[in-house]
Amino acid sequence: MSDTARTINLAFTGASGAQYGLRLLQCLVAAGCRVHVMFSRAAQVVIATETDLKLPGTPPAMQEMLTEWAGAEPGKILVFGREDWFAPPASGSGEKAPLVICPCSTGTLSALATGASNNLIERAGDVALKERRPLILVPREAPYSEVHLENMLKLTRMGAVVMPASPGFYHNPRSVEDLVDFLVARLLDHLDIPQELMPRWGQDKVEARRKS
Template sequence: MTDPVPTGKTVNLAFTGASGAQYGLRLLQCLVASECRVHVMISRAAQVVIATETDLKLPGSPPAMEQCLSDFANAKPGQVRVFGREDWFAPPASGSGEKAPLVVCPCSTGTLSALATGASNNLIERAGDVALKERRPLILVTREAPLSEVHLENMLRLTRMGAVVMPASPGFYHDPKTIDDLVDFIVARILDHLDLPQRLMPRWGESRMGKKGQSGD
């Protein structure tokens, strides 16, 4: 008997061609561990970046990619779904589909531009357009430096539309020891914005509140 598909929160997760594939892959692991159903969309450029920055080699077809990512994240059968770049019948492609937040992690400046101007040339862009028009949570984990005036204007435009622009700029106040600690800093912030529990790092002030005599009692 196979394990049932988790009935928890659904999260749409898109990978685009910016550097920082580790952020999205770690987020996938955490979403699966939180019993979420994850609808994954991956651009062609993202496949190249994932192969360049990690040891994960994704196959070309969505079903094979789905199995690969499910194994990577230790997902239950059916918990991770991968949709093709032009699968217009995928749930994220329509406002009448399941209401779910969208996280683009990492988010390239090309995708940023497409979302800011309402382009819908592929499923990721259409999913972002749907999130904006339906007023659903949209988190854009941008990774670029330096930023041009065009990038900044697009970020401002999307912020005014209701998106959360969350640059992959980890802090250091949690005393990171490894690169994984820096990745977890950003993933923890994403999970917070998705209202999902996380134990990747303590929230600001928690360590002080736990000390005797400094809790305000």
């Protein structure tokens, strides 16, 4: 039987907000996706600072740890090194898959906007843009400088979706986890992956009318 699981490329860079990317990883695994994961050096520092996770030093060890942490089946999470130019996300002839950079540092925004490919994450973003594949960027910065805004506008015009880590409050969040889930639900929607983290806007009124 062929493996029909969807593949999602997920990259972590050095912006604050590691919780968003880690929660997204959990949800992608729960949805049965295969996830190709990439970490920048700064992302490892942020994850160690903002969470209880301490990522080991090598991709194979990271892969083993994340597989256990996310409750994934063996082979569902693959971790690629920063200069693994033979990884599928590094080439347009590799497996066609969306790329989510979550969180996305402003340095990564700049690299993508100018076509830099100094590491696997930047190259994966460049491939997504040139191949017209879904590219979702989750910056977390405040305030944004003119350079940041120009880069976001440029990338949006190239076809990327810029989704700042700006959770809403109309769902009456009661915890930090609720705020994280708000954004992750939006990411899953854009990836066309079913989610039950958040009800859709107006869903309660539609259901009430159906019952009346």
